Amino acid sequence: MTEPAACTLDEVAADEAARRPDAPALVAGQVRWTYGELDRAAERAARALRSIGAGPRAGVGLLAGNVAAWPAIALGAHRAGAPVDAFNTWVKAWDLDQLVASSGCAALVMAPAVRSTDLLGELRTLLPELWAAPPGEWRSERFPALRHVVLLGEPEEMPRGARRWAEVVASAGALAPPVDPARSDTAFVLYTSGSSAAPKAVPLLHRDLVVNGFHIGERMGLGGHDRVWLGSPLFWSFGSANALVATLTHGACLVLQEQFAPDDAARLLAGERCTAAYLLPSLVDALMPFADRIREIPSLRTGVTIGRPDQIRKVAVDLGISGICNIYGSTETYGNCCVTRHDAPLEDRLVSQGPPLPGVELRVVDDTGELQVRGRVMPGYLGQPEATAAAMTEDGWYRTGDRVALRPDGSVEFRSRLTEMIKTSGINVSPSEVEGFLCRHPGVESAAVVGAPHPTRGEVVVAFVTTRDASVAGTDLRAWCREGIAGYKVPWEVVVVAALPSTVTGKILKRALVEEATRLVASREGETA
CATH class of the missing domain: 3.40.50.980 (Rossmann fold)
Structure with a gap:
């Protein structure tokens, strides 16, 4: 297919309505x-x-x-x-x-x-x-x-x-x-979320949104006959900048699940004869008890997901979605800037997040291995010039904060994060935002928040706090977070400590806390709370 001529997503939908008014566009409840x-x-x-x-x-x-x-x-x-x-x-x-x-x-x-x-x-x-x-x-x-x-x-x-x-x-x-x-x-x-205690507002422009989403759909092999399942929220870039746009720019049908439940998802995928699925590692793990049913859906052939090689293999082999695409990107890069082709060899899709989409340029900074992106990138955070200056280089490249390797064919292989940002179940959580909320509790003196590896969520949020009142327990503070902030930001564990490790100048040694959090999570493998 060729890129849509339309400048806006609304025009894309209107053009498709003029061409194929009776074609299915949306299923939602x-x-x-x-x-x-x-x-x-x-x-x-x-x-x-x-x-x-x-x-x-x-x-x-x-x-x-x-x-x-x-x-x-x-x-x-x-x-x-x-x-x-x-x-x-x-x-x-x-x-x-x-x-x-x-x-x-x-x-x-x-x-x-x-x-x-x-x-x-x-x-x-x-x-x-x-x-x-x-x-x-x-x-x-x-x-x-x-x-x-x-x-x-x-x-x-x-x-x-x-x-x-x-x-x-x-x-x-x-x-x-x-x-x-x-x-x-x-x-x-x-x-x-970003390095600041407040969320960052990322503007995505009309034409770039349309073109980027179209090319994501091309990598998936979408066409007018496809039915695309989305169980993740539309308010994420994974939904609004990716699934919605990829679907509409190919004249396909978007199948929305209002609230994800694995048994309902398996029924919806089969009942709606879905051909593509938007998945995250946490969703994949939840769907595994229904793997036999999902493998038997003959229409289901492609989609996108993120994760380690073993997690990608689960989708391609255990769930039977043989053409699943491995992806890389962020909200700032219109959801995805790199996507594997659905028909690339599986062994490549397990370890690579694919080449850049058309119109996207990549470079790796030699001393850190950080990936930087130019082309289809947000123009800057709204009302936050300092955050924009920190995220963008003077010559217009977006700093991803990720260490990657570039293959000879230009494909990306993700290696690790270079920043403190926590990515839990595909969602960015700013440590400083959670720290700021914890420090509002009258019993908390100081707080440090880190991410720790988790077998199904990628990372989980772990908080270490010192308190003014010895009667304040970690469970109390976790419950307080549940009442006050969005659920995905709530720490997996709040650990009360006598003091936070720090340098002689008072800087908190987060590396030591990451090691402690990693040991804590590993010792309780299998818990989901």
């Missing part, structure tokens, strides 16, 4: 949309969002799970010329505060709850004004740009100042046509 129906849903969403002021200088915050409304609203926002800030649904109030403030979104479209997370309850602690005045009459001192909160579905509780999405859509029918965004405008703003 009870919703089954063709490309024609998806395009009409995006049009309704665009008009609804314009009616509440969303546009090129007024973005949309989107806080919802893997439901049909997510891609419809995202495409609608793009059609309205508005960037989409994708918020993760595991947030507690502390996380949500940072995300909404950082985004400066004018409208927040959200589910009242996702799984066990009461999102509306978390918002209430930050935005009491929403319960105090009707729509259009409240203002938030904390979030001065925010003007509208719109709730999906039928919430049990309806804040006085919020509106229902269905009502906004119904009342927006007579508006003028939406604005077309330029290819250089921001499509998504995704949030990733």
